[in-house]
Amino acid sequence: MDQIPRIFSYDGSFDGLLCAFAAADGEGLERCGFVVEGGGRPGLWPPTRVAVHAETAARFLERLRRSGGEGAVQHLVYVFLAEVQGAEPELYEFARLTLQAGTSVLGMRTNAAVRRVMDWKAKVGKEAHRCTGLLRFMELRDATLYARFEPDHNVLPLVAPHFQRRFPQDNWVIHDLRRGLALAWDGQELHPVVGVPENVDALLSRRETTFQELWREYVQALAVPERRNPALQRRFMPRRYWKHLVERPN
Incomplete structure (x- = not known):
């Protein structure tokens, strides 16, 4: 029987997302789910609520920066700003792979999560650039x-x-x-x-x-x-x- 995946809930903020990622990574979870508090109907198993701590968020972001450079951090920020519903699992996998590799994983386009994160980031960057002219x-x-x-x-x-x-x-x-x-x-x-x-x-x-x-x-x-x-x-x-x-x- 497959193990029931862990679900983490956060407040919808960027710091909250980072804290949720830190909690999942701290438990060594490869795959898990993330939901925004009050963002939908509850599932069969209640999610684990993650409190927001600025220090925890900053430490996780700094770990990502040391491992994957500014490019990894920028991808995380841009995809959060993309506001794609349900993007958290792919974004978490991207962050986890970066931390494991200790270097940038942006060359791993064969990985579905990395590829989707890069595509979302490109769409946000394109719109931001377009808006500066419009x-x-x-x-x-x-x-x-x-x-x-x-x-x-x-x-x-x-x-x-x-x-x-x-x-x-x-x-x-x-x-x-x-x-x-x-x-x-x-x-x-x-x-x-x-x-x-x-x-x-x-x-x-x-x-x-x-x-x-x-x-x-x-x-x-x-x-x-x-x-x-x-x-x-x-x-x-x-x-x-x-x-x-x-x-x-x-």
């Missing part, structure tokens, strides 16, 4: 720059540092509408924002409104109707991003 900042009346988007993955923590370097002297807010998350840069540090106004368009500066009108006229005048290629346009700029562009292509 975000449109709008000037509000108080001179704050505001940008909104609805990414498939939770790429806000990856996108914000890019604009921190790009606009270091400006005050700006990047708002993930899908998750209700926002990060602001005040010229000194990044910090989360609570309670972003719903109707931000009503707060635009007069100069911003004028620039938007001019930009739409420019894009319309520049377009050549005979060369319109909607399929190619969607290929380079998926339609789900269009509604947050100033030019709003049809």
Whole structure:
């Protein structure tokens, strides 16, 4: 009779996931399950609840860094931000293999878990890179720059540092509408924002409104109707991003 697999529950945070991995690895488990507390119907066997300890999470992450380098840590972070339901077992196997090997396992593409982790990481990285070029900042009346988007993955923590370097002297807010998350840069540090106004368009500066009108006229005048290629346009700029562009292509 096969042994009943252990199930660990955690609070849904990144530190919580690391603590769950540390608990499973501490018991020498090769395969086990992970669930987020309150995230679904309980199974036949209650999961083992793992408490969150920042020190435990930091130690596990440092072990992974020493074994697999920054690449292993980056893959762990990116896949967590991918928000793929049920990805924990593959991510745990990736981490466990890295710790066992004592070196990077990113060359082990024949391993299903490693391959899936690398594929998920690539999708998150691609979307984060794409969003750095597609975000449109709008000037509000108080001179704050505001940008909104609805990414498939939770790429806000990856996108914000890019604009921190790009606009270091400006005050700006990047708002993930899908998750209700926002990060602001005040010229000194990044910090989360609570309670972003719903109707931000009503707060635009007069100069911003004028620039938007001019930009739409420019894009319309520049377009050549005979060369319109909607399929190619969607290929380079998926339609789900269009509604947050100033030019709003049809």
